[in-house]
Amino acid sequence: MTGDAPAMLAGMLGVIRRDLLLAWKRPGDILNPLFFFVMVAALFPLAVGPSPEQLEFSGPAVLWVAALLAMLLSLNSLFLSDFEDGSLDQMLVSPVPLPALALGKSIMHWLTSGLPLVLISPVVAITFRMPASVTGFLMITLLLGTISLSLLGSIGAALTVGLHRGTALLSLLILPLAMPVLIFGARTVSLVAAGDGVAGGLYFLGAYAVLVLSFAPFATAAALRISNE
Amino acid sequence: MTTKLSANDLTLFRGERCLFRHLSFALNQGELLLLEGRNGTGKTSLMRAIAGLISFEAGEIFWGDVPVLSDRQAFHGALVWMAHRVGFKADLTLVENLRFEANLRSQSGADFDEVLHRLDIDRLKRLPIRSLSAGQQRRVALARMLLSGAPLWLMDEPFTNLDREGRELVVKLTSEHLDMGGMCIMAAHQDVEIGSNAQKIVLQ
Numbered sequence: 001m002t003g004d005a006p007a008m009l010a011g012m013l014g015v016i017r018r019d020l021l022l023a024w025k026r027p028g029d030i031l032n033p034l035f036f037f038v039m040v041a042a043l044f045p046l047a048v049g050p051s052p053e054q055l056e057f058s059g060p061a062v063l064w065v066a067a068l069l070a071m072l073l074s075l076n077s078l079f080l081s082d083f084e085d086g087s088l089d090q091m092l093v094s095p096v097p098l099p100a101l102a103l104g105k106s107i108m109h110w111l112t113s114g115l116p117l118v119l120i121s122p123v124v125a126i127t128f129r130m131p132a133s134v135t136g137f138l139m140i141t142l143l144l145g146t147i148s149l150s151l152l153g154s155i156g157a158a159l160t161v162g163l164h165r166g167t168a169l170l171s172l173l174i175l176p177l178a179m180p181v182l183i184f185g186a187r188t189v190s191l192v193a194a195g196d197g198v199a200g201g202l203y204f205l206g207a208y209a210v211l212v213l214s215f216a217p218f219a220t221a222a223a224l225r226i227s228n229e
Numbered sequence: 230m231t232t233k234l235s236a237n238d239l240t241l242f243r244g245e246r247c248l249f250r251h252l253s254f255a256l257n258q259g260e261l262l263l264l265e266g267r268n269g270t271g272k273t274s275l276m277r278a279i280a281g282l283i284s285f286e287a288g289e290i291f292w293g294d295v296p297v298l299s300d301r302q303a304f305h306g307a308l309v310w311m312a313h314r315v316g317f318k319a320d321l322t323l324v325e326n327l328r329f330e331a332n333l334r335s336q337s338g339a340d341f342d343e344v345l346h347r348l349d350i351d352r353l354k355r356l357p358i359r360s361l362s363a364g365q366q367r368r369v370a371l372a373r374m375l376l377s378g379a380p381l382w383l384m385d386e387p388f389t390n391l392d393r394e395g396r397e398l399v400v401k402l403t404s405e406h407l408d409m410g411g412m413c414i415m416a417a418h419q420d421v422e423i424g425s426n427a428q429k430i431v432l433q
Contacts, residue, residue, distance in 0.1 A: 014332025018318065018325070025320045086314025093280045094333040095306035229283050 011096030015104030016111070023112050029077065030112045033070040037117055040066035041124040052129055059128030060138065060189035067117050067142055068182055071149045072174065074113040076167050078105060078157040079224070088161075092228060098221035106154040106216065114146030130193070137192040137202075144205035145185040151209075151216035152177050158223035180208060233258055233412060234381065239288035241271065241278055248274055249432060252288070256414070258380075259407050261423055264416040266432030272416035273313060275432070276385050279414065280310050306335060309379040311387055315370045319359040323350065323369055326358060330373050337378035344375045348398070363390040371402065382406060382413040 023030050044062050048054055082088040091101050121142055125135045156174040160166030188201030235255040241248045248271035256262050264272045277283045279290060281301060290297045292304045317326040327341075345351040348368045353361060358369065367390050374382055382403070388396045403413055403423050415421065 010332045014329050017332075018321065018329045021325060022318060022320055081318075085319065086312055086316035087318060088316075089277075089282065089312055089314070090310070090316040090330075091333065092282055093305050093308065093310050095302050095335070096333055097302060225282075 007096055008100040011094065012100045012104035012107075015091075015101050016108045019105070019108040020111065023108075029074070030116060033074040033113050034116050034120060036073055037066050037070040038120065038124055040069075042127055045127050055128045056130070056193065059125065059130050060134075060193065061186045063121065063124065063128065063138065064142075064145075064182055064186035064189070067121070067146065068149065068178060070117060071113055071146060071153060072171055074109070075153040075157045075174070076160075076170060078109055078154060079161040083161045083228070088224070088228060092224065098224065099217040102154060102158070102220035102224065103217040106151045106220065109154065110147055110150035114142075114150050117146060118142045134189060134193045137198060138189050140202065141185040141188050141205055144202070144209050145181045147209045148181050148205070148212045149174075149178055151212045154220045155216055155223055158220045159227055161224070162227040181205065184208075233293060235291045236279075237289050237291070239278075239290070240286040241274060241283070242286045243271070243274055243283075247286075252430065254428065254430060256412050256428070258410045258412060259426075260412055261403070261407055261427040262412075262414045263421060263427050263429045264414065264432065265418065265429060267418070270432040272418075272432060273385055275430075276310075276383055276414065276416055280308065280383055281305070307379055308381040308383060309334065309374050309377040310383040311367075311370050311374055311385060313385050313389070315358075315366045317358045317366065317369060320357055322355055322357050323361070324354050326369070327372060327376065330376065335378050336376055339376055341376065344372050348372050348375075349394075364392060364395055367391055368395065371399065375402065380411045382411065382415075384413065384415045386416055386418070388417065388419065 041063055044058075044066075045055055048058065079088060082091070092098065094101075118139055121138055122135045125138055130138065153170075153174055156170045159173060160170045163169065184201045184204045188198050188205070191198050191201065233256060235253075237253055239252040240250045241252075252275075254262060264275060266272055274283060278285055281297060281304065292300075292307065295303065297304045318329075321329075323345075342351060345354065348371055350365060350368045350372065353365060353369075358366060361369070367387070371387075374384075384399075384403075387399045387403075391399065400421070400423055403415070407413060407423070413423075415423075421427075
């Protein structure tokens with residue numbers, strides 16, 4: 001598999017630009033996961049009660065679980081419309097190497113669902129009485145974690161794109177691989193709140209993102225070929 | 230003239246069903262291959278398999294001397310496929326869709342506006358694909374073929390949804406493409422009169 005770099009870059013940027021344009025024309029697709037995230041984070045304190053200790057204690061965990069589920073929610077549709085209208089077929093027979101296009105789709109998924117979560121998290125963190133110093137770390141862990149989740153999720157979305165109602169299967173496939181992200185993400189924020197050292201957790205999240213980045217586009221491309229047979 | 234596309238002893242299964250066995254063909258520059266057969270005999274499957282989307286049970290396809298599977302990019306760079314589903318984004322405009330295509334495959338350098346004018350879709354430039362009729366969408370798919378520089382055209386039922394002028398246009402564009410040394414594989418269940426040297430494969 002050889003391909004010249006400019007063509008790969010053009011194909012990847014083309015996918016990102018096209019899908020951002022689509023997202024701009026149908027903003028509901030982006031707003032749904034974001035809305036879910038905000039709702040969970042806003043309702044949880046109401047259900048737990050106004051005890052500040054409890055909120056501060058559970059804040060990192062709840063925000064991270066909500067972020068993970070919000071990411072999963074938006075994954076199902078990642079390749080679905082491309083599959084249904086035949087543009088996935090056109091991408092599969094294009095001379096641009098498929099991993100480049102798959103990476104483009106993952107980047108665009110992160111831009112439209114991961115990044116908005118990161119950006120809105122400081123606002124949501126207020127409902128958990130999270131101090132500003134901790135909120136900064138929440139954003140950093142979410143930033144690193146959602147990158148991994150978007151890339152991993154693309155593999156699952158590609159594998160289940162040909163199946164009807166593949167959402168449950170998609171979650172089952174992705175969650176085991178996403179567990180380390182959740183554990184280290186939530187735990188790192190808790191540690192910051194407790195005043196402990198956090199470098200280890202951040203290093204892990206960063207390393208995991210790089211690891212996933214190194215294989216996810218290829219796995220996604222292979223999965224797309226299989227599920228489109 | 231050199232043989233560009235050749236297929237050797239192809240066998241294709243879909244599920245448990247064997248669509249065909251021991252199918253071979255060779256296509257030279259300027260030649261047309263017609264795939265005929267009733268509905269459900271596997272014309273589309275054969276075309277998807279030639280495009281590399283389905284793998285053959287046995288047999289191989291060569292582009293020049295090279296097996297297609299060993300250099301997929303080179304082969305895909307040489308083909309453009311007009312599938313049953315047009316493969317455009319319904320919410321994007323005609324121009325936005327074709328601009329995306331330009332990122333995917335090399336372009337022939339044909340003048341954009343001229344191609345649209347020829348296909349009689351230049352008035353529809355700013356409209357989202359959603360609001361185009363089925364026949365107009367097929368015309369946009371034709372524009373994709375004309376704008377790409379690919380020598381091999383795969384056309385799956387290109388006459389579907391087109392009016393009489395549209396069908397004549399398909400015939401005319403295809404003959405021009407063949408005259409310029411291009412190749413075409415066309416699945417059709419109606420009689421097609423293009424050029425003189427058309428090969429036929431009838432699927433049972």
